[in-house]
Amino acid sequence: MKKVTMADVAKEAGVSKSTVSQFLNKRFEYMGENTKKRIEEAIEKLGYQPNFIARSLKQKRTSMIAIIVANILHYFSTGIIRAIEDFCRDHDLHAIVCNADDQPDQERRYIEMLRAKQVDGMIIFPTGKNRDLYEQMVREGYPVVFVDRQTGLDHAYSVVTDNAAATCQAIKQLIGQGHQRIAFVVQPLMVSTRKGRLEGYRKAMEDAGLPVDPDYIVESPVDEVKSRLESLFASKERPTALFAGNDRMFLAVMEFIKEKGLVLGEEVDLVVFDNIPFARLMDHPITFIEQPAAEMGRKAAELLFEQINGGKPEPEEYVFPSRMVQANPPAGPALPGNRVDPERK
Amino acid sequence: MKKVTMADVAKEAGVSKSTVSQFLNKRFEYMGENTKKRIEEAIEKLGYQPNFIARSLKQKRTSMIAIIVANILHYFSTGIIRAIEDFCRDHDLHAIVCNADDQPDQERRYIEMLRAKQVDGMIIFPTGKNRDLYEQMVREGYPVVFVDRQTGLDHAYSVVTDNAAATCQAIKQLIGQGHQRIAFVVQPLMVSTRKGRLEGYRKAMEDAGLPVDPDYIVESPVDEVKSRLESLFASKERPTALFAGNDRMFLAVMEFIKEKGLVLGEEVDLVVFDNIPFARLMDHPITFIEQPAAEMGRKAAELLFEQINGGKPEPEEYVFPSRMVQANPPAGPALPGNRVDPERK
DNA sequence: TTGTACGCGTTATCAT
DNA sequence: ATGATAACGCGTACAA
Numbered sequence: 080m081k082k083v084t085m086a087d088v089a090k091e092a093g094v095s096k097s098t099v100s101q102f103l104n105k106r107f108e109y110m111g112e113n114t115k116k117r118i119e120e121a122i123e124k125l126g127y128q129p130n131f132i133a134r135s136l137k138q139k140r141t142s143m144i145a146i147i148v149a150n151i152l153h154y155f156s157t158g159i160i161r162a163i164e165d166f167c168r169d170h171d172l173h174a175i176v177c178n179a180d181d182q183p184d185q186e187r188r189y190i191e192m193l194r195a196k197q198v199d200g201m202i203i204f205p206t207g208k209n210r211d212l213y214e215q216m217v218r219e220g221y222p223v224v225f226v227d228r229q230t231g232l233d234h235a236y237s238v239v240t241d242n243a244a245a246t247c248q249a250i251k252q253l254i255g256q257g258h259q260r261i262a263f264v265v266q267p268l269m270v271s272t273r274k275g276r277l278e279g280y281r282k283a284m285e286d287a288g289l290p291v292d293p294d295y296i297v298e299s300p301v302d303e304v305k306s307r308l309e310s311l312f313a314s315k316e317r318p319t320a321l322f323a324g325n326d327r328m329f330l331a332v333m334e335f336i337k338e339k340g341l342v343l344g345e346e347v348d349l350v351v352f353d354n355i356p357f358a359r360l361m362d363h364p365i366t367f368i369e370q371p372a373a374e375m376g377r378k379a380a381e382l383l384f385e386q387i388n389g390g391k392p393e394p395e396e397y398v399f400p401s402r403m404v405q406a407n408p409p410a411g412p413a414l415p416g417n418r419v420d421p422e423r424k
Numbered sequence: 425m426k427k428v429t430m431a432d433v434a435k436e437a438g439v440s441k442s443t444v445s446q447f448l449n450k451r452f453e454y455m456g457e458n459t460k461k462r463i464e465e466a467i468e469k470l471g472y473q474p475n476f477i478a479r480s481l482k483q484k485r486t487s488m489i490a491i492i493v494a495n496i497l498h499y500f501s502t503g504i505i506r507a508i509e510d511f512c513r514d515h516d517l518h519a520i521v522c523n524a525d526d527q528p529d530q531e532r533r534y535i536e537m538l539r540a541k542q543v544d545g546m547i548i549f550p551t552g553k554n555r556d557l558y559e560q561m562v563r564e565g566y567p568v569v570f571v572d573r574q575t576g577l578d579h580a581y582s583v584v585t586d587n588a589a590a591t592c593q594a595i596k597q598l599i600g601q602g603h604q605r606i607a608f609v610v611q612p613l614m615v616s617t618r619k620g621r622l623e624g625y626r627k628a629m630e631d632a633g634l635p636v637d638p639d640y641i642v643e644s645p646v647d648e649v650k651s652r653l654e655s656l657f658a659s660k661e662r663p664t665a666l667f668a669g670n671d672r673m674f675l676a677v678m679e680f681i682k683e684k685g686l687v688l689g690e691e692v693d694l695v696v697f698d699n700i701p702f703a704r705l706m707d708h709p710i711t712f713i714e715q716p717a718a719e720m721g722r723k724a725a726e727l728l729f730e731q732i733n734g735g736k737p738e739p740e741e742y743v744f745p746s747r748m749v750q751a752n753p754p755a756g757p758a759l760p761g762n763r764v765d766p767e768r769k
Numbered sequence: 770t771t772g773t774a775c776g777c778g779t780t781a782t783c784a785t
Numbered sequence: 786a787t788g789a790t791a792a793c794g795c796g797t798a799c800a801a
Contacts, residue, residue, distance in 0.1 A: 082484075084778055095788045100780060109786045131541045132481045133778035136793050139427075141477065157496070164523065173537065175520040178509065192518065196476045333705045360678045362707050429794055440772045445796055454770050478794035481777050 083125045091121035103129060135197065143173050144383060145193045147186060149204040149228070149270075151178040154326050154355050155372055156204065159226060162376025163202060170384060172199075183208035194221070200383045205230055207270045222386035224379045229271035236386070238379045238397045240370045242272050242352075245401035246279030247286075249350045249368055250322065252403070254287045258320040258348060262311065264297045264304060264332055265324035273324055276352055280322060304331040305338075312339070319347060326353040344407075358406045367404045375399050428470045436466035448474060480542065488518045489728060490538045492531060494549040494573070494615075496523040499671050499700050500717055501549065504571060507721025508547060515729060517544075528553035539566070545728045550575050552615045567731035569724045574616035581731070583724045583742045585715045587617050587697075590746040591624030592631075594695045594713055595667065597748070599632045603665040603693060607640045607656065609649060609677055610669035618669055621697055625667060649676040650683070657684070664692060671698035689752075699749060709752045716744050 085103075089096045094114055101110060102118045121127070135141045146163060148156045160176060167174045177193070179186035183206045190212055193201060200222030205213060207228060216223045217235045225237040253261055263280045265273050277296070284291045294315055299307045311318070323329040329351045341347050343363030354369035378397055385392045430448075434441045439459055446455060447463045466472070480486045491508055493501045505521060512519045522538070524531035528551045535557055538546060545567030550558060552573060561568050562580045570582040598606055608625045610618050622641070629636050639660055644652045656663070668674040674696045686692050688708030699714035723742055730737045 082778095086778080096779080097781085097789080098787055101787085104780085111786060114787080128536070128540050130481075130778055132477060132486065133793090134780075136475075136477045136481050136778080136795090137780045139793080151502070161523075173541075178506075191473075195473050196518075330702060330705070333702075337705060337707075357675060357678075357702060360675070360682060362682075427794090430796095431794080441795080442773080442797075443771055446771090449796085456770065459771085475794055478777090479796075481779090481794080482796050484777080 082130075083127045084130070085127075087125055088118065088121045088127050091125060092117040094118065139197070140199055141197050142171060143175060143196075143198045144387075145189070145198045145201045146174055146176045147179055147189050147193075147201060147203045148176065149179050149186070149206050150181050150327075151176070152327060153353070155227070155353055155370055158372025159204075159376035159379070162373045163380045166377055166380035166384070170380075172384070179204075179206055181206060187212060190216075200224075200387050202226055202379050202383055204228060205270075222383055224382045224386075226375065226379045227272060231271075234395060236382045236392065236395050238375050238382070238399070239271075240375070240399050240401050242275030242401075243279035243282065245368050245403075246276040246322070246352065247283045248279075249352075249366060249403060250280050250283035251287070252366070253320045253322075253348060253350060254283065254289065256348065259289055260292075260295065260316060260318045261320045261322060262295045262297055262308075262318035263322045263324070264299075264308070264328055266298070266300060266328065268298055276322075276324055301327050301331050304328065305335045308332070308335045317347075321347060321349050323349065323351045326351065326355050329353065329355065352401075354404060358404065361406045364405065364407045367406060368401050369404050370401045371399050427475075428472045429475070430472075432470055433463065433466045433472050436470060437462040439463065484542070485544055486542050487516060488520060488541075488543045489732075490534075490543045490546045491519055491521045492524055492534050492538075492546060492548045493521065494524050494531070494551050495526050495672075496521070497672060498698070500572070500698055500715055503717025504549075504721035504724070507718045508725045511722055511725035511729070515725075517729070524549075524551055526551060532557060535561075545569075545732050547571055547724050547728055549573060550615070567728055569727045569731075571720065571724050572617060576616075579740060581727045581737065581740050583720050583727070583744070584616075585720070585744050585746050587620030587746075588624035588627065590713050590748075591621040591667070591697065592628045593624075594697075594711060594748060595625050595628035596632070597711070598665045598667075598693060598695060599628060599634065601693065604634055605637075605640065605661060605663045606665045606667060607642055607653075607663035608667045608669075609642045609644070609653070609673055611643070611645060611673065613643055621667075621669055646672050646676050649673065650680045653677070653680045662692075666692060666694050668694065668696045671696065671700050674698065674700065697746075703749065703751045706751045709750065712749045712751060713746050714749050715746045720744050 085096050085099050089099045092099070092114070094117070098114060099118055102115065107115065144167065146160055148160065150156065164174050175198070177189040179189060186206045187209050190201070190209070202224045204227045205225055210230065213225070213230050213235065214232055217232055223236070225235055227239060229237055229239055250261060261284070263277060265277065268274050268277065281291055294311065295318060297304065297307050297311060321332055323332045332349065336343065336347065343349055343365065348364070350366045350368070352368045354367045358365070358367055382392050430441050430444050434444045437444070437459070439462070443459060444463055447460065452460065489512065491505055493505065495501065509519050520543070522534040524534060531551045532554050535546070535554070547569045549572045550570055555575065558570070558575050558580065559577055562577055568581070570580055572584060574582055574584055595606060606629070608622060610622065613619050613622065626636055639656065640663060642649065642652050642656060666677055668677045677694070681688060681692065688694055688710065693709070695711045695713070697713045699712045703710070703712055727737050
């Protein structure tokens with residue numbers, strides 16, 4: 080019940096605290112075989128467990144890093160987290176995960192708390208609204224890596240995907256299939272990822288000489304998407320394809336499609352930025368843009384690890400490519416009625 | 425860049441460390457207005473941040489609790505975690521999450537590490553294989569709450585659901601719909617939840633006077649389920665209904681159903697223990713058994729909190745009821761061809 | 770009302 | 786090879 084300390088072990092083994100400390104830190108070079116054994120036995124007998132808190136106080140390092148994730152509900156986030164944890168397991172680090180729930184205040188609270196707790200470094204999915212904090216950390220040389228979203232800061236380490244390029248490619252594929260009215264459904268454009276994806280959409284449309292109708296750009300919180308789509312479908316010519324900005328948008332869009340009784344692959348095609356675990360269960364063709372979460376998480380962890388150990392990795396920004404994944408590629412005829420043959424223009 | 429300590433603040437403000445400490449702990453009772461202001465300014469000027477590590481060492485409490493989850497991939501787990509985090513936010517605690525990945529060794533590693541890190545208590549989804557460790561913690565009076573699964577330990581706090589009763593009810597519903605050959609698909613029966621669910625299945629079958637054919641009890645790791653079902657469907661009379669032991673089993677079972685081209689609600693009915701976020705997107709009728717994750721998480725956090733503060737909550741075991749949720753209740757005729765009218769026996 | 774001095778459990782630096 | 790002692794940054798009697 081009582082905490083047993085190094086001093087207890089030392090007394091039990093008939094040696095001094097420092098010798099016990101040496102033992103624990105595996106500095107056996109000058110240690111006699113039998114003192115070693117005596118200490119071992121004392122530890123065993125007393126059930127001694129070292130106190131990390133005390134060690135951290137002395138060493139000024141906690142062997143803990145923190146992951147501050149903007150929203151843990153994204154499947155992509157958990158993929159990154161798992162990769163970081165794997166890295167940590169192999170490098171004698173421990174990761175603690177905090178969920179900002181898309182709220183900048185929470186993010187700020189966590190960052191401040193974690194620095195007070197002396198975590199050795201952080202990997203942050205920035206909400207985007209705490210630039211002053213981000214900047215301060217970078218300026219002070221505190222180890223930090225930004226993931227998924229860009230901060231616009233100089234000399235900040237970041238790991239992101241090619242949002243614009245991947246989206247552009249996917250939209251071009253839709254256009255190639257004959258789609259001309261493509262709605263772009265996205266959460267409020269506060270963060271770099273969403274802006275990048277929109278940019279890719281714009282580029283694809285413009286490259287194809289298609290108009291970018293602002294009405295087809297549905298910028299809305301997740302819980303309002305259905306009604307926004309409802310009005311879009313009521314007031315305008317219906318889009319023949321939809322782009323969902325991430326996995327949570329996808330759920331909302333799917334609910335809309337289901338309630339509306341639309342048939343995917345016939346009345347409407349769908350592209351989703353993000354992969355999801357149940358993609359294979361979908362009964363209809365959908366295109367998912369998959370980001371390499373595992374590689375990204377690993378790279379972020381590596382970058383942080385190097386900084387913690389005093390390194391200055393180069394380069395500072397890593398951009399990973401995404402790839403398209405087809406769920407249930409359509410087997411039927413090439414051009415359902417709602418599309419325009421791109422050759423027949 | 426340099427860490428600024430209480431001593432620096434004291435010097436800057438021209439007072440002593442203890443006065444600064446009083447200030448930080450809001451013991452203003454006997455403090456002069458102007459010393460107070462001077463300290464405030466000094467803190468501001470130096471950008472002082474208290475060091476939690478040092479505080480923890482002194483106070484023997486870290487204000488951190490740990491959640492050790494058997495497998496974070498379960499949707500149910502994340503629901504519980506979120507509820508615990510909410511509670512912590514309101515009680516000046518911080519929760520750190522560790523994923524044992526269903527591996528008892530990992531669980532053991534985490535538990536030992538976290539105790540060394542002096543976390544104030546733990547909420548554990550036990551893998552089931554570390555009884556000695558669990559028992560030791562309970563015996564030492566270390567604050568701990570077990571969630572989801574039972575340990576079989578006396579005087580251990582636990583929060584679980586009525587696995588047997590809920591399963592029994594769901595199976596009875598299937599039987600009431602005319603099903604007689606119901607396959608029970610579950611991961612290896614190492615933990616109490618799975619055993620409880622099987623017990624509920626058995627009871628429902630026996631109560632209805634139906635045979636419990638061991639071939640219909642498919643006990644298998646997730647990644648082997650498909651082939652196990654394959655052989656079952658090849659060698660025996662096909663089951664007309666399936667029970668999936670949890671959400672991951674559900675994914676595997678659905679893949680099987682899809683590959684096999686079976687039509688849910690017609691050729692086969694499905695009951696799943698666990699709810700999932702995309703239940704509403706399913707195109708076919710499925711019954712989900714939903715556990716009250718939020719309430720369970722909250723209760724677990726409360727039980728832990730009370731223990732940390734020296735309380736001995738009563739009772740020790742909390743059993744929460746689950747409820748059935750229908751996705752896409754069938755609108756069509758009551759008795760498709762593959763079922764037997766229960767009245768016509 | 771404020772300051773002094775010690776303890777928390779460990780590691781680091783010297784001695785021995 | 787091992788031991789004595791001083792940090793680490795904070796909280797807290799107790800003294801002033």
